[in-house]
Amino acid sequence: MGDPRKSRRKWEGPGMPWLSQALKSEQKIMGDYGLRNKKEIWLARTIVTGYRHMARSLLALPPAERAVREKQLLGKLYKLGLLKSEQSTIDDILGLEEESLLERRLQTIVHRKGLARTIYQARQLIVHGHIAVGGRKITSPGYIVKRDEEDSIDFYPTSPFKNNPPTAGQGEVNVEQKGN
Structure with missing residues (x-):
């Protein structure tokens, strides 16, 4: 298992990180999902x-064992x-993209449900402990929400x-009132 003080990274970075096409696509994904850094993309x-x-x-397994493991996966x-x-x-599994996993993050689902105005506000609400899943406070924006937990997301x-x-209007200053 190894020394717990020397944990390994759980992600694999890109082979050629400085390709302009890769940089542009990663930047777009970071903006769409409100990610803090590219490591979150690489982890997904x-x-x-x-x-x-x-x-x-699974394709290399004998048919009997393959059917059981395929059903489990x-x-x-x-x-x-x-x-x-x-x-x-x-x-369908072979066609999965990282966006499908990023859509299941708590941060994304909180924003999509309308609990936060922006994806960035969703991240802040989660980190500050305002969001609960099934009555349990979750402070990790990268928490992967299961299908049965999706309806139980609410404020703590x-x-x-x-x-x-x-x-939508909360926290905004009215320009007309400001001058008076």
Whole structure:
């Protein structure tokens, strides 16, 4: 297992990080999902690559064992929300992109549900402890929300936003009133 004080990184960086096309696409993904740094993209890419590798390794197994393991992997990815239906196939796993995993992050789902005005505000609300999943406070924006937890995302009971959620006009200064 190794020394717990010397943990390994959980992501694999790009082979050629300075390609202009890669830089542009990573920058766009960072803006779309409100990511703090590119390591979050690389982590998602590494996780999805691992799932695709598992799917490819299933193809080499004997048919009886393959059917059992394929069902397990498909069930797991469906519960995570990475696959659209329970009748998905290995081809669907091989077609996964990192965006499908980034869509399952708590930060993204909080923004999509309308609990935050922007993706960046969603990150801040999570880090500051205002968001709960199933009544449990989650402070990690990268938390992968499972399909059955998605409906239980709400403000933490002691959060001041529970009764007064952020709205589109909150915090903005009216220019006409400012001059008077």
